[in-house]
Amino acid sequence: MSARKPGAVPGSYWGYRAVLITVASIVLLTLAYGIAAGASDTWDRLQVMTQAVQNTWTGWGWSLF
């Protein structure tokens, strides 16, 4: 029978928490992987979108001036 310091949280708690931390880390890694994989494509889309906004404004915005 092993004894621990009274009041110390059982090791099994940390074991299960480690599982949850692993789950959170997997979420983070998946996110990072997703961003890395889609970064170029996202940047291209962003450029197109910002260009479209700017073009819309330059198209009729100057006419209001």
Place this chain on the structure above:
Amino acid sequence: VPYLLGFLAVAVGIYIGVWLIVAGFMLYLLPALLIGAVVAVPAGAALAVVVAILTLTGLSAAPGVISPEDVVAASPRTSRGGVPKAFPRDRAWPSYFAGQATIDLAQVWRATSAVLTDGWRWIGRGVTGGWALAIPALVVASPLWICVSVGAYAAAGLILTAGVLIMLVLGVCWMAPTVLFRGLDRLIRKLRRASGSCPFCYHVTELPTFTCPGCGWRHRDVRPGRLGGLWRRCGCGTLLPTTVLRMAHKTQPQCPRCESLLRDGGAVVTDIRLPVFGPVSAGKTRLVYTGLLGLRDQVSAGGGVLDFVDEESQQTFEHAVALVGAGGDTVKTPADGLPHAITARVTLGRRRALLHMFDAAGEFYADRDDNSDLEFLDHAQGLVFVIDPFSIAWVRDQIGRSSGPDIVRMANPAHGDPEGIYHVTARRLRDYGVATRKRRLAVAVVKADPLDRLPLASPLDAGHVRQWLVDAGLDNLVLSAERDFGEVAYFVTASLAGTRATDARSPARPVAWLCAGAGLELWPGSGATADVPAQEEEESV
């Protein structure tokens, strides 16, 4: 005209100002917000992940922990049936799945919400802090923080969903062996007919108490459950096995009522409780002593062992061996206190059993008020009723005047009417709701050896004890016993040293017959009775 020109100039100025703001918004801010939103959503998700990791590692916003003291303090005061509980839950760490998992996951969500709420408060202070801060707070910080919040809540939700699913899987993996262990523990003990009998207060329990070797705390329910599946962690930190079977190997079981130590093996091996009752001086104690002697010899002859696990029983037995061997008379059992059980451990191959014999003074059986404390009667699997033939009027009437009085004096007849004693005890059992129809009763007519020297009208032979009792005028007693109990067997015994247990007059035979009824056949055929069963006799008439 000047006023009109001035008004036009102001209007044009306002128009140009608004145009410049809108142009700036459309040309720079909106594209920047679009880019910022794309960055803010994953940033929010990353924030939630970091918060979750910090929370679970306890570095920030650590979740509360359900401590053993919380378990004791939060114990329900009543059971499911509304019956008040005598004891709180044991002081032990609960299983992670019993509550801590929920607290941890909820804390991850709360900590994420708290960080986002802090952000919104900061933005709120900017909004109310004047134009210079309000515009960037409203136009830039708010939309970006909305994106951060969306990403953070989405990630936190994902973490919680995945966490809950993982915990469900792990919980099932934890619960399966827990339920299996609990069921096996109960099944094995049920098959063994094991229970914990307190030799001192006579309480019988399926669930003995065990003291933690680390801190001395009494654990009242060591079955696998919410306080531990295969193992439990005591509040002092000592790791203890669950299940009664495993815990009994670590520390000796205790009575949950009086906290006395149970006999070694209590609640783990077959437990047989046999009280011996009868009038004062009937020969109960001698029957117990010589019966145990006979059992020991016969069990040894069969390759088994009958020994004693506690010092008190060992000493009592050694004293009995010396006394009976020397041909001495047993001392009158004191009537000033309740007896402790004499416990013998029987080992037959891999089968083990504890045999508790209860021998109270005859005074306790004389009156209904006096036998109220004899709780061992209620928990007995069978009872031995001792009849002293010299206390029967029919016998005494036949004793001759020449040698008879000497024999009677030597036999030291019992004080009290056997029928009266039986009815007082039977009434007590009925009053306490004991299912006597499921119990065995061994009626032992003792002192056969001095009786042999008397010329009786009907000799007392093994196999015809019932008829002899009827002839002796105890037909009411016989009928009552057969009506009250599930099985009744009649024995004639000579409580002498050296009588083989297989002998028809052995005092071990009633005990062996009752043991067989309780599921322990001490030797082949020990469950058979030499006497003609009552029903067969009636059928033959």
